[in-house]
Amino acid sequence: MPNNHFKKGELYSFITGKASTAIARRLQKKFNTAGLNLTIEQWSVLYHLWKEDGKSQQELCNSTFRDKPSITRLVDNLEKLKLVKRVSSAEDRRINKIYLTPEANTLQERTMHLAEETLNEALQSVPPAQIEVCKAVLQIVYDNLT
């Protein structure tokens, strides 16, 4: 069965992801207002380190769906902000393990709260069942393309 369910006018916003862009912009504004000098992309790296500290850059590539140069530069900037520290692995000297600093840990609670707040604003008046459908569809889309 064909899946030609996108008329031309709808195709655009699906491809360009205007919903996720809007969510990211709103969250960035909240960070700025709260005086947090942190980009969403930097936060997304911290997010995965809060789940498991000491990940390698390659593991961060996989978790965040970014390529290696992108992670190199995000880690560069996070190091400048003194939020993470590169530690060369003793077993395999090709590997950098990335560790959170105490400063980074003070950001976890505040930023996660703002992220949850943003999602609740975004999903206002959307029935829970539809949210589940949407999450499932977006996961299939991702799996279909990777």
Place this chain on the structure above:
Amino acid sequence: MPNNHFKKGELYSFITGKASTAIARRLQKKFNTAGLNLTIEQWSVLYHLWKEDGKSQQELCNSTFRDKPSITRLVDNLEKLKLVKRVSSAEDRRINKIYLTPEANTLQERTMHLAEETLNEALQSVPPAQIEVCKAVLQIVYDNLT
């Protein structure tokens, strides 16, 4: 009724829009493979001009959800590629109207075909009814945040 339906692990991918990123990357690869020297962002501007030629930069801002500096630079690059032309409006000299060149028009059919192909690949095995739900949810998200 609260909308706290995102556990922490799911929150991330919704915010960062990994599905739309994957779609954009796939489409970009198709452009590159087809020898089209065109970014997805540039294509998104052409897309709106194909719907209505001669839009002002401000109108392109609204259509593409970008700010003015972004459109200024996208139009700069599209002009370098000789795909559009800025024409100062006679009635209001603050306004630039953006017109497609014949070269741009030769790209329409090919690129739209690749975009539809990409979406069909992305939505493989997703029931049409769920696609509709997903589109509706993403629209509400966008409206809630803008």
Place this chain on the structure above:
DNA sequence: GGCATATAGTTAGATAAACAACTATATAAA
């Protein structure tokens, strides 16, 4: 041991996005 190959990370160059500050033109109010 020595060589091919794979993997981890970096660097360089181009394009793009967000924000702030700016120029130029148009409109409205005094």
Place this chain on the structure above:
DNA sequence: TTTATATAGTTGTTTATCTAACTATATGCC
């Protein structure tokens, strides 16, 4: 008519993405 204000677009700065080319280390095979 002059002055204030709003609108359209540009420029500069920082951060991020992608591709390609690169360095360094590890692994596997002869």
